[in-house]
Amino acid sequence: MIPLHPVALGLVVVALVVDGGGWDLLPDPLGWGLVLAGTLALPRDVHRRDAMVVAAATALVVAAVVWPPGVAERVADTDESLSWALSLPQLAYLLLLSDGLRRAARTAQEGSRAAWFATAEALVLAAAVLPVLVFGVGAEGLAGAAVLCATLALVLLVVLTLAWARAPWAGGRPRALPGT
Template identity: 40%
Template structure:
């Protein structure tokens, strides 16, 4: 089930289990590999190629960030750098939700509306750091990162909730 694989991959990306050496046991590159595998299963999606490309870019960025020395350099750099390296992840999630929305709209209007609203929320939270950091509102940055975590968690819940819907591209019907 493609959405389950994508959701599990995003759980790995969202969760963090750091070691004493600074590595994350739940390595984000592993999460992105699960995401790519899930997207490969979205056989009915016209955006599958672009989704895979965005997931691969987000996964490549996560490899760099998984290495403690490089992550420390990125995090200690300008906060705008930290924000910008997360843009492929934001773009992937927004495009995935928009694609799912397109599939859901005709047969499942409530899901279509939920996916539309969640896409708007993902884009707003993804772009908000530019306003917060650019506007010198640094005191809001920590809250914004917490909000971003909750939005990602919402996406994961929706992916699990919708994984068995008939409109999901590439969904295989169970044989009984």
């Protein structure tokens, strides 16, 4: 198995919502299960791999709790900052994944690839910090920017993990040449 393939697929499942009478037919717990399986398959020498496993498992548990119809809406109606707090395990995973792959790419002297993961890392940090300003100081104008940063980070990480899944520094293996 190429570890980043299930990670990318899981992140796609998390990002997509297919409404089926109130239930999300592409449940986030399924997506986080795929992410967790891929993360467990990453080489142990990927920076903070064990922390990634904990963050993915925590995101899986949170996703399972809020997956039933109406639960996420009731949480948001109670307190929007609680919804943000429940997204922190997801953001922690994305941050750890970005950081781990950035470091691995840099160690492999893949500077441009490391820079792309650093961009994803910055977007995740912005998505995590901007809600503090929105809820803490009432900077409501930053709420849209926080959602945009989170969305861009997720899309960018899906693209990057798919594009470089076979890189040896990411736990992949290059395609064999025909006849070898």
